[in-house]
Amino acid sequence: MTTEDPFAFGDLTEEPPRSLVDLVYASWVAVPGPLGEVFLAFTRQGVEYARPAAALPDGDGGFRAAYRARFGRPLRRADAPPAGVLAALSGRPSRALRLHLPGLSDFERAVLAATRRIPAGQTRPYNWVAAQIGRPRAVRAVGTALGNNPVPLLVPCHRVTKATGEPGGYVFGPAMKERLLRAERVNLDEVGDLARHRVFFIGSDTTRIVCYPTCANARRITERHRRGFRTVEEARAHGYRPCKHCAPAAAAPA
Incomplete structure (x- = not known):
């Protein structure tokens, strides 16, 4: 397990001054996401709750009610999302994005x-x-x-x-x-076709590295150099080593 994660959930070293309104309300905003609008709730400490609008039949009213039921606070509309949100929703990791997740173990x-x-x-x-x-x-x-x-x-x-x-x-x-x-x-x-043939890992016979099929390194292997394996152990037995990028787990699929 990595001890220092650049994208772990950060905590503020010093709580910024908060008005009475900040103590009562959290903020919410609607932003574009990969499958349409996404509702986000956040405080000064970070984003606490997110839901795609397509999953909420009652729209933003349902979102605000769900947030209040879970966190016990009402929401007020914000003008803009927190830093890093739009990048993260576009699939780009952002060090600016802060998440505040109270109540989790x-x-x-x-x-x-x-x-x-x-x-x-x-x-x-x-x-x-x-x-x-x-x-x-x-x-x-x-x-x-x-x-x-x-x-x-x-x-x-x-x-x-x-x-x-x-x-x-x-x-x-x-x-x-x-x-x-x-x-x-x-x-x-x-991925489904490979699984039907009991292939869950892809290796390159030139680099002798084995990866998950969706790993960026696996996708660069040309067809003639692709070798399929059921387990990481099987790949190791043939002289392959696990990819450092995707770090395939040793456990075999059921």
């Missing part, structure tokens, strides 16, 4: 911090997240923590999939998860 925070490191256009299985946080057996608990993610899209839990290559569940349903992944140009059809 240390385990949930670790899961979200690891998930936040998955690049746009790539996926990682639940067991990868579990391995990253030093809890390789806690795969089901990882799924539960991701289901409780208060800031989806900013913490891209849609990029966490089943080890078998299937997209898996999502807080807003599997159809939206698939739409988000395809919008990021994840080749779900190729």
Whole structure:
């Protein structure tokens, strides 16, 4: 597990002066996202809650009610989103983006911090997240923590999939998860076809490196040099080493 994460959830070293209004209200704003409008709620400490408008039948009223039910505070409309939000929603990591996630356990925070490191256009299985946080057996608990993610899209839990290559569940349903992944140009059809042939890792016979199929390094391997493996252990037995970029987890798919 990485001890210093540049995209971990930061805390302010000194609380800025707050008016009475700031103590009563949090702010909310609507911004463009990968599949349409996204509602965000935030305080001076960072973004606390995010929901795509397409997942809320009652629009911003439903969003404000859901936020108040979870956090106990009303919302007032803001003129602009916090720094880094638009970049993050476009798939570009931003050090300026601050997240404030009260009420989460240390385990949930670790899961979200690891998930936040998955690049746009790539996926990682639940067991990868579990391995990253030093809890390789806690795969089901990882799924539960991701289901409780208060800031989806900013913490891209849609990029966490089943080890078998299937997209898996999502807080807003599997159809939206698939739409988000395809919008990021994840080749779900190729991943599914490989999985049907029991291929879950791709190696290059020139570099002798093995990766997840969606890893940027794997996508650069030409067809003639691609080698498929069911497990990382199988790849190691053939003289391949795990990619340092995607860090494929050793656990085999079920």
